[in-house]
Amino acid sequence: MSSMAVEVRPPLWRRLVGFNLLTGIVLGIVGWYAGWYLAHAIHAASLDYFADIDYNELSIVLAYIFGVIGFLIGLGFLNYPLARLRGYPPSLREKETGGIGRYFGLCTDHKVVGIQYLIGIGLFIFIGGLNAMLIRTELLRPDHQVWPAGTYLTLVGIHGTMMMGMMTSGILGPFGNYLIPLLIGARRMAFPRIEALTFWMLMAAGVILETTIFFGGFPTGWTGYAPLNIQANAGMDCYILFFALVGISMCLLGLNMIVTIVTMRAPGLTWTRLPIFVWGVISTSALMVLSAPVLIATLLMALLDRTAQTNFFVNAQGGSSFLYENLFWFFGHPEVYILALPGFGIVLELLPVFARKPLWGYRLAVAGMLGVGLLSFFVWQHHLFVSGINGDVRPFYIFSTELISIPTGFTFLCGMMTLWRGRIRYTVPMLFALSWFFNFLIGGLTGVFLSDAPSDVTTHGSFFSMAHFHYTIMGGLVFAFFGGIYYWVPKMTGFQLNERLGKIHFWTMFIFFNLTFFPLFIAGFLGQPRRVVTYPHNLQFLNDWVSVSAFLLGASMLLFIYNFVKSLLFDRVPAPANPWGSKSIEWQLPSPVPVHNFDRIPVFSGDPYGYGEGPAPAAAPAGAPAGRD
Amino acid sequence: MSTPPREQAGGRTVHATRVLIAWIVMSVIATPIVYFVLGPVLPPGKSTVQGAGQVFDNTVLVAFVTPIVCLLAVFFVYSLTQFRAAPSTELVDGPPLRNDSTVQTTWVAVTSVAVLFLAGFGTYELLKDGSGGGQGPAPIAKVSGNNFQVQVIAQQWEFTYRYPSLGGLETSQLVLPADTNIELHVTSLDATHSFWALQLGVKADANPGVDNVAYVQTKGARSFDIHCAELCGLWHGYMFDTGEIVPASQFAAWVKQQQQVFASVAKYMPKYSTVYFPDPQRRAG
Numbered sequence: 001m002s003s004m005a006v007e008v009r010p011p012l013w014r015r016l017v018g019f020n021l022l023t024g025i026v027l028g029i030v031g032w033y034a035g036w037y038l039a040h041a042i043h044a045a046s047l048d049y050f051a052d053i054d055y056n057e058l059s060i061v062l063a064y065i066f067g068v069i070g071f072l073i074g075l076g077f078l079n080y081p082l083a084r085l086r087g088y089p090p091s092l093r094e095k096e097t098g099g100i101g102r103y104f105g106l107c108t109d110h111k112v113v114g115i116q117y118l119i120g121i122g123l124f125i126f127i128g129g130l131n132a133m134l135i136r137t138e139l140l141r142p143d144h145q146v147w148p149a150g151t152y153l154t155l156v157g158i159h160g161t162m163m164m165g166m167m168t169s170g171i172l173g174p175f176g177n178y179l180i181p182l183l184i185g186a187r188r189m190a191f192p193r194i195e196a197l198t199f200w201m202l203m204a205a206g207v208i209l210e211t212t213i214f215f216g217g218f219p220t221g222w223t224g225y226a227p228l229n230i231q232a233n234a235g236m237d238c239y240i241l242f243f244a245l246v247g248i249s250m251c252l253l254g255l256n257m258i259v260t261i262v263t264m265r266a267p268g269l270t271w272t273r274l275p276i277f278v279w280g281v282i283s284t285s286a287l288m289v290l291s292a293p294v295l296i297a298t299l300l301m302a303l304l305d306r307t308a309q310t311n312f313f314v315n316a317q318g319g320s321s322f323l324y325e326n327l328f329w330f331f332g333h334p335e336v337y338i339l340a341l342p343g344f345g346i347v348l349e350l351l352p353v354f355a356r357k358p359l360w361g362y363r364l365a366v367a368g369m370l371g372v373g374l375l376s377f378f379v380w381q382h383h384l385f386v387s388g389i390n391g392d393v394r395p396f397y398i399f400s401t402e403l404i405s406i407p408t409g410f411t412f413l414c415g416m417m418t419l420w421r422g423r424i425r426y427t428v429p430m431l432f433a434l435s436w437f438f439n440f441l442i443g444g445l446t447g448v449f450l451s452d453a454p455s456d457v458t459t460h461g462s463f464f465s466m467a468h469f470h471y472t473i474m475g476g477l478v479f480a481f482f483g484g485i486y487y488w489v490p491k492m493t494g495f496q497l498n499e500r501l502g503k504i505h506f507w508t509m510f511i512f513f514n515l516t517f518f519p520l521f522i523a524g525f526l527g528q529p530r531r532v533v534t535y536p537h538n539l540q541f542l543n544d545w546v547s548v549s550a551f552l553l554g555a556s557m558l559l560f561i562y563n564f565v566k567s568l569l570f571d572r573v574p575a576p577a578n579p580w581g582s583k584s585i586e587w588q589l590p591s592p593v594p595v596h597n598f599d600r601i602p603v604f605s606g607d608p609y610g611y612g613e614g615p616a617p618a619a620a621p622a623g624a625p626a627g628r629d
Numbered sequence: 630m631s632t633p634p635r636e637q638a639g640g641r642t643v644h645a646t647r648v649l650i651a652w653i654v655m656s657v658i659a660t661p662i663v664y665f666v667l668g669p670v671l672p673p674g675k676s677t678v679q680g681a682g683q684v685f686d687n688t689v690l691v692a693f694v695t696p697i698v699c700l701l702a703v704f705f706v707y708s709l710t711q712f713r714a715a716p717s718t719e720l721v722d723g724p725p726l727r728n729d730s731t732v733q734t735t736w737v738a739v740t741s742v743a744v745l746f747l748a749g750f751g752t753y754e755l756l757k758d759g760s761g762g763g764q765g766p767a768p769i770a771k772v773s774g775n776n777f778q779v780q781v782i783a784q785q786w787e788f789t790y791r792y793p794s795l796g797g798l799e800t801s802q803l804v805l806p807a808d809t810n811i812e813l814h815v816t817s818l819d820a821t822h823s824f825w826a827l828q829l830g831v832k833a834d835a836n837p838g839v840d841n842v843a844y845v846q847t848k849g850a851r852s853f854d855i856h857c858a859e860l861c862g863l864w865h866g867y868m869f870d871t872g873e874i875v876p877a878s879q880f881a882a883w884v885k886q887q888q889q890v891f892a893s894v895a896k897y898m899p900k901y902s903t904v905y906f907p908d909p910q911r912r913a914g
Contacts, residue, residue, distance in 0.1 A: 315838030388841030391764035454760035461858035532866035612722035
């Protein structure tokens with residue numbers, strides 16, 4: 001087969017012309033200028049194209065909107081709808097065979113999209129991490145300015161926004177897309193083109209956010225509060241467009257996941273036999289679908305406030321800045337559980353494999369995730385305890401916020417009882433899964449201080465809350481994310497990651513993560529507000545300690561990249577089909593997984609956790625393709 | 630054999646009993662230490678009634694989470710050392726325990742009670758004296774009595790203060806009388822700011838067009854730090870200040886001095902109001 005592919009392979013120039021990333025970038029730039037000039041035609045009065053950036057918001061907005069449309073057309077997202085209009089028959093697959101070129105364009109193979117997500121999101125998270133290093137460089141000295149104040153705020157804003165935007169899809173993108181069809185015994189996602197669309201929109205969004213530096217950056221941080229966002233200069237539009245695109249992307253991603261899981265499960269895969277990771281994905285997807293539209297609408301209103309002089313968020317003109325805060329956090333709090341729940345799913349998925357025991361309390365674990373998801377829509381005003389909004393409802397939000405610790409406790413109980421009397425193997429993925437409990441415990445318990453209105457008075461808006469959400473998001477999600485990488489990348493690529501380097505990476509990351517963020521609780525208690533470019537002199541030792549630890553934490557990430565590149569590009573040690581001895585279905589397939597996943601659709605007879613329950617794997621798919629290597 | 634020796638002799642109760650005893654012992658030792666040693670150094674300090682209330686609140690919360698930390702610590706240290714797989718290439722499965730309704734029920738009951746306690750305690754502490762937080766224009770947790778009103782006006786990037794009972798005197802420094810019930814009215818002229826007086830235990834967002842009320846009952850004389858705690862644009866980091874609580878006699882002298890200093894500009898001051906709408910408002914677009 002491979003020799004045939006070589007014969008029909010067209011010359012290089014022919015392969016570069018066509019609907020791919022290169023065309024996308026070219027059409028994206030063309031679209032950008034088209035939008036720019038269109039906006040100036042609308043603003044006919046001001047034809048000084050380059051001097052009026054600060055005053056003509058419309059040109060920036062239209063340029064980027066047209067740019068994204070051009071980019072997507074260049075990637076070929078219009079081809080199929082147009083072909084259907086011209087009478088071509090429906091087709092579910094596009095560009096699923098071929099070499100490395102599949103990864104640089106619209107591909108409907110969920111496995112390709114998963115790997116695209118892993119690399120693409122990884123790049124942007126790396127940029128977000130570099131921003132964090134620059135932030136910590138500034139905070140080495142209380143009063144010495146490494147960066148001008150505006151640059152510093154832009155760094156803070158890009159770091160927060162990039163991480164929040166990209167990590168929403170950080171697990172559902174790579175692992176959700178790659179694994180969900182495999183775990184439910186399907187050959188594809190329900191909407192393969194939408195699946196590809198979500199990825200490329202996210203990439204366009206990431207580039208847009210980075211280009212904010214050409215337009216003066218933005219001063220609002222990731223929350224983008226009004227009326228500061230209306231006052232801010234043109235770089236703010238990049239924030240708005242980035243988050244709106246992320247919102248559209250995550251809404252579609254969640255919808256695709258839900259439809260796939262509900263409609264495409266293989267025979268015998270009842271709801272109680274689903275791997276727990278799939279439940280994590282469902283609950284996350286539900287939050288994405290329900291909360292992202294609120295974000296998109298909010299940002300549209302902010303955009304109109306900036307471009308069309310509407311006054312949704314202007315107190316003096318009949319609007320309300322509280323409206324923005326309410327709408328933003330109505331999205332924003334489910335958002336932080338969008339970041340947490342996939343971590344729950346991965347951790348509970350890994351523990352049974354490495355403790356060699358069934359997942360304890362399956363239904364309780366599912367109830368925990370769904371409960372967290374449901375409650376997360378009823379807690380948003382705990383971000384507004386001291387905001388000056390009518391305070392009568394604070395007791396309710398204290399209660400509802402603390403209520404979330406009950407379903408979160410389910411996850412802890414199920415994880416702990418799965419370890420109980422197990423046969424624990426300390427592989428790299430397991431170390432990351434176990435460290436999740438440590439980090440998330442600290443993140444969760446410090447959350448108690450923020451959910452309790454009296455103590456929130458001191459901790460709100462300080463480094464305490466910043467340390468708290470880094471413990472839950474980085475300590476929870478990112479540790480689970482790395483656990484997932486070490487666990488599933490051998491399946492995705494067919495190559496092993498170096499175990500020894502992986503362990504060094506884990507220990508350095510775990511230690512320096514805690515050395516970085518734990519002192520920040522103290523800094524917050526001692527009175528350091530968030531997002532400040534300067535701070536009291538007596539906090540310098542703490543801040544220096546944190547900065548040095550943060551640099552070492554960054555170095556541990558470089559170690560991971562070294563391991564990743566070395567193992568996958570240079571060492572290339574083939575991974576066995578089932579290196580972890582898992583009973584889950586994806587490990588019964590060859591590594592990497594063939595294009596069509598299954599020769600025959602499998603039939604499920606149990607959940608994938610039948611450890612210690614007889615020699616036959618309880619979840620053995622009857623039709624698993626045993627004949628392929 | 631890969632099975633630990635204890636495992637064979639009715640493992641479950643032996644392990645569970647040990648973890649339980651270790652947890653109880655550790656909690657009984659650790660919780661009072663945390664309460665009595667860590668508690669007093671917790672912020673924001675006892676220089677106001679609200680600040681002292683928050684210190685008590687923080688102390689109770691820290692003491693409350695200590696047994697939880699102990700449980701997890703004991704559990705994980707015990708499990709991760711006792712339940713290690715033997716170093717062999719062969720995979721050995723653990724016992725197929727899938728559920729235990731007693732454990733589940735106990736866990737759900739205990740966490741529910743804990744949550745109810747936390748919510749009830751937090752609400753009680755909040756409604757007692759407002760805890761120094763901004764409560765909006767119509768506060769529910771009021772401090773009754775003869776309150777001394779002080780207005781905090783935030784703008785990019787400084788705070789100014791007005792005293793409506795002193796003829797709308799406006800100053801650039803916050804000075805408060807000792808042993809007084811203060812009623813802070815926090816508002817903003819432009820973006821959203823947050824008035825954070827760390828040692829007073831006060832934090833209230835300043836929104837344009839909104840009168841955000843916070844109560845604080847001062848005790849003895851001292852100075853305190855003021856920060857802006859809500860990102861408000863370019864010089865947010867430099868929006869800090871120091872305030873003073875002074876005895877009543879000293880306060881009266883300070884007022885007199887300020888009135889003299891600002892006498893020449895007093896007639897240009899806008900009339901005292903709970904909110905201000907400066908004109909023009911800078912807009913992008």
